[in-house]
Amino acid sequence: MPKWLEYNRIDTPVHNMQPLVKISLIASCLLLTGLWWDLRYLAILIVIGLTLVLLAKVPLYWFKILGVILLAYLPVTIIGILGQTNPLLFKVYPQSLVRITFAIVHLGVLGSYGVSVGGLLWGAASELKICMILLFTYTFIYSTDFNDIIGLLGNTRFPRQLLFVIMIAYRFVPETIRQIQVIMTALRLRGWELRSRNPKVIVERTVPLISSLLRQSLVTIDEVTLATRIRVFSNQKITAFNYVKPSRLDKGMAFLIIALLALAIAGLVLFNAGNI
Amino acid sequence: MALVEFKNYSFTHLGQVGGKALSNINLKFEEGTTVGILGNAGAGKSTLIKAMGGLAPVEVPGFAEGEILIDGKDSRTLDPMSYSRMVGVVLDNPATQLLGLTVLDDVAFGPSNLGLDVKDIRERVDFALKVTRLKGMEARNPEELSGGQQQSLAIADILAMRPRVLAMDEPVSMLDAEGKDRVLSIIRTLAEEKSTVVITESGLDLESMIKYLDRLIVLNKGEVFLDGKPMDVMADMGLDKIGVGRTQLAELFMKLRGVSEIREIPESIERAAEILSPRISGMRFSNNREVATIPPPGDGASSPAVNVKNLQHMFPPDVHALRGVDVSIARGEIVGLIGQNGSGKTTLCLHLVGVLKPTNPEASIVVCDLNVLKARFHDIIKKINYVFQNPDNQLFQETIMHELTYGLRLQNFDPELIIPEAARVSKEFELDSYVQDDMDALPREVKTILAMASVMTLKPSVLVLDEPANAMDRIRAAWFIDKLKSLNKSTGLTVIVVSHNMELLAKLCTRLIVMTDGKVVLEGETRKVFAQPEKLAEAKVKPPQITQLAQLLSKQGFPNDVLTADEFFNLIHPEVAK
Numbered sequence: 071m072p073k074w075l076e077y078n079r080i081d082t083p084v085h086n087m088q089p090l091v092k093i094s095l096i097a098s099c100l101l102l103t104g105l106w107w108d109l110r111y112l113a114i115l116i117v118i119g120l121t122l123v124l125l126a127k128v129p130l131y132w133f134k135i136l137g138v139i140l141l142a143y144l145p146v147t148i149i150g151i152l153g154q155t156n157p158l159l160f161k162v163y164p165q166s167l168v169r170i171t172f173a174i175v176h177l178g179v180l181g182s183y184g185v186s187v188g189g190l191l192w193g194a195a196s197e198l199k200i201c202m203i204l205l206f207t208y209t210f211i212y213s214t215d216f217n218d219i220i221g222l223l224g225n226t227r228f229p230r231q232l233l234f235v236i237m238i239a240y241r242f243v244p245e246t247i248r249q250i251q252v253i254m255t256a257l258r259l260r261g262w263e264l265r266s267r268n269p270k271v272i273v274e275r276t277v278p279l280i281s282s283l284l285r286q287s288l289v290t291i292d293e294v295t296l297a298t299r300i301r302v303f304s305n306q307k308i309t310a311f312n313y314v315k316p317s318r319l320d321k322g323m324a325f326l327i328i329a330l331l332a333l334a335i336a337g338l339v340l341f342n343a344g345n346i
Numbered sequence: 347m348a349l350v351e352f353k354n355y356s357f358t359h360l361g362q363v364g365g366k367a368l369s370n371i372n373l374k375f376e377e378g379t380t381v382g383i384l385g386n387a388g389a390g391k392s393t394l395i396k397a398m399g400g401l402a403p404v405e406v407p408g409f410a411e412g413e414i415l416i417d418g419k420d421s422r423t424l425d426p427m428s429y430s431r432m433v434g435v436v437l438d439n440p441a442t443q444l445l446g447l448t449v450l451d452d453v454a455f456g457p458s459n460l461g462l463d464v465k466d467i468r469e470r471v472d473f474a475l476k477v478t479r480l481k482g483m484e485a486r487n488p489e490e491l492s493g494g495q496q497q498s499l500a501i502a503d504i505l506a507m508r509p510r511v512l513a514m515d516e517p518v519s520m521l522d523a524e525g526k527d528r529v530l531s532i533i534r535t536l537a538e539e540k541s542t543v544v545i546t547e548s549g550l551d552l553e554s555m556i557k558y559l560d561r562l563i564v565l566n567k568g569e570v571f572l573d574g575k576p577m578d579v580m581a582d583m584g585l586d587k588i589g590v591g592r593t594q595l596a597e598l599f600m601k602l603r604g605v606s607e608i609r610e611i612p613e614s615i616e617r618a619a620e621i622l623s624p625r626i627s628g629m630r631f632s633n634n635r636e637v638a639t640i641p642p643p644g645d646g647a648s649s650p651a652v653n654v655k656n657l658q659h660m661f662p663p664d665v666h667a668l669r670g671v672d673v674s675i676a677r678g679e680i681v682g683l684i685g686q687n688g689s690g691k692t693t694l695c696l697h698l699v700g701v702l703k704p705t706n707p708e709a710s711i712v713v714c715d716l717n718v719l720k721a722r723f724h725d726i727i728k729k730i731n732y733v734f735q736n737p738d739n740q741l742f743q744e745t746i747m748h749e750l751t752y753g754l755r756l757q758n759f760d761p762e763l764i765i766p767e768a769a770r771v772s773k774e775f776e777l778d779s780y781v782q783d784d785m786d787a788l789p790r791e792v793k794t795i796l797a798m799a800s801v802m803t804l805k806p807s808v809l810v811l812d813e814p815a816n817a818m819d820r821i822r823a824a825w826f827i828d829k830l831k832s833l834n835k836s837t838g839l840t841v842i843v844v845s846h847n848m849e850l851l852a853k854l855c856t857r858l859i860v861m862t863d864g865k866v867v868l869e870g871e872t873r874k875v876f877a878q879p880e881k882l883a884e885a886k887v888k889p890p891q892i893t894q895l896a897q898l899l900s901k902q903g904f905p906n907d908v909l910t911a912d913e914f915f916n917l918i919h920p921e922v923a924k
Contacts, residue, residue: 285741286739300430301456311451311458
């Protein structure tokens with residue numbers, strides 16, 4: 071059963087993509103999502119993101135949280151929209167368009183605030199970016215076996231000890247999330263509730279949760295330490311086993327993607343391509 | 347020369363007060379033998395295994411006296427690398443020992459650390475996977491494996507290091523019947539190949555393991571109490587003094603020794619049947635054994651304690667955990683819920699306490715007249731509550747008294763009555779002697795009892811217990827059974843026990859519900875359910891050992907629903923004594 075935010079081993083073109091190529095593609099898309107503000111450019115990334123999500127068969131229920139995130143981010147977007155009434159802020163969108171203002175208030179030294187088409191276009195891009203970050207991140211998590219990343223890093227000069235720490239963290243993070251859910255259930259069965267309007271009460275109520283989680287985490291750390299000691303994990307010579315090297319074609323594909331990214335960044339810096 | 351030798355060895359844990367974990371141990375472990383270490387909780391079994399594996403006092407802080415010789419060498423002179431080639435330790439919790447993200451990586455982890463070349467690693471991995479029957483699962487994530495497979499993988503991890511001694515700490519204690527069979531078959535293979543294996547056991551799974559042992563050592567309060575051939579140890583009256591239970595077969599044959607010329611204590615059901623078969627031929631057996639009377643749910647003066655209708659639950663995207671479950675439990679019943687891991691038992695129980703909601707609108711769940719699907723959580727927990735398998739999930743405070751008062755404080759109980767009520771519960775559950783102890787220092791079985799006591803402060807009418815006897819030895823399990831029965835009798839508490847321990851269920855429950863694949867496939871009075879081995883086999887469940895023996899003899903007219911050694915003995919002893 072694919073759990074929320076966990077990799078699922080299924081046979082899709084995205085799952086089967088060479089990790090080096092996949093990492094290059096998704097990292098490039100995420101970077102451009104951060105850099106581009108022009109809705110026309112972002113539309114290209116949305117098409118790529120949706121295609122990847124559909125091809126990877128990311129469960130739709132993962133996106134249930136999207137509404138909550140967008141809503142939570144909405145105040146920031148609204149403040150941004152209200153603050154962008156000055157048409158001169160926009161260098162690419164037609165001035166005739168961004169100048170259209172629906173309401174404006176002048177607050178002296180604090181500047182002018184209101185709703186303009188320019189601000190709305192910025193706001194739309196801002197909320198869209200959140201959707202896109204989710205699209206790319208979900209695709210990556212759902213379709214990428216962490217072993218592949220470990221394998222890639224293991225193939226480089228990345229310190230194996232550090233790699234092991236990352237591996238252990240990855241191995242136990244989902245476990246810890248599940249643990250928190252179980253402890254919260256156990257607490258509720260004693261009459262506990264986290265919800266309160268008083269932040270002080272919320273903090274007080276998290277104490278037993280943290281205390282129980284901490285106690286169990288310490289036990290887990292002890293046991294993992296014993297397990298690594300039994301299997302003589304130390305600084306001595308270690309054989310790199312089962313690390314898959316990317317083929318020439320994979321390296322070529324990754325290079326091509328990074329070259330396109332470089333081109334896009336150059337376009338943005340030199341010609342404002344993607345800017346608003 | 348012994349592979350491992352303890353010479354006047356003692357060990358005291360850091361901060362331990364009142365005695366030593368191990369005291370003056372003198373033991374030799376010879377090559378090619380399978381040795382069992384038996385003892386109650388706190389007897390020193392795990393410490394012995396950790397000392398043998400070089401983990402105590404290096405990773406387990408404490409003070410050691412005396413010496414351990416590994417292949418004649420003082421263990422203190424061995425570096426971890428050399429140690430790992432001599433003794434490999436499998437700990438009791440497989441989940442925290444699996445460090446790789448695939449089965450292949452996990453097994454290769456140890457050999458890689460030994461700096462072997464890739465070809466050697468591959469050979470060792472292949473060998474370990476073959477012995478543990480994990481071939482074909484190389485690419486799977488260890489987290490996705492069943493409990494039995496995870497424990498097999500933990501064994502494979504150590505086998506790949508090729509140690510000369512394999513030491514396992516309670517390797518089957520956390521597994522269901524199928525998982526136990528899987529791990530026991532590995533132990534059998536290792537025993538047949540004359541590997542050197544040391545296994546600890548608290549007693550509850552002794553009967554499934556004893557036939558593979560060449561030698562059995564009993565520890566008591568850190569000292570060697572008995573040491574000998576397994577069946578000789580089982581026959582030793584000293585076991586009664588320290589309260590370490592025997593297998594049901596040993597219990598029966600010890601009784602028969604007293605009234606007949608039978609001297610042998612058989613190690614397997616088949617051998618027991620061979621011994622008894624000629625002696626019972628031609629006998630007529632009484633059928634007047636005690637059969638529990640089950641109050642008809644909702645048919646009497648009161649409504650049922652639990653009434654579930656058409657309960658379905660689907661985990662996204664398409665896992666049917668429950669497929670239309672109908673269950674009715676009368677007030678005051680003690681019901682056992684059995685089935686393989688993943689059969690839906692825990693999912694069903696989590697619905698009863700309102701933690702999970704059905705995924706079909708037609709479902710109905712009523713507990714003591716309260717519609718759980720519409721009720722507030724605060725109201726539900728006063729009617730029904732749940733004790734988790736791992737007590738650490740349910741303990742949130744620093745001391746026992748804080749823990750016992752916590753639920754009452756959250757329920758806005760009268761402040762003046764909170765302390766007296768907690769003190770009463772502490773006394774009732776015999777926790778008073780631990781009141782001063784730090785929560786972390788409590789033995790696991792005490793934590794389980796504390797978790798149950800903390801929930802009982804809320805006085806629920808129905809209590810759900812998930813694998814309550816997992817960490818308990820036979821003495822504590824017997825105490826626990828008596829406690830539940832007395833609570834049931836004095837307060838009318840309805841109890842639902844989820845467990846893989848059939849002996850416990852046979853002694854405790856009036857009725858059993860068997861689940862497979864999200865459905866109830868069999869239910870009825872305990873005796874009648876255990877008398878249907880074919881149906882139980884479909885659910886991958888085995889009846890208690892003594893019931894299995896009765897069923898082997900049933901062709902000769904022997905009742906196939908005997909639940910305890912006492913019952914068995916009472917049926918045959920007048921004739922066998924002749």
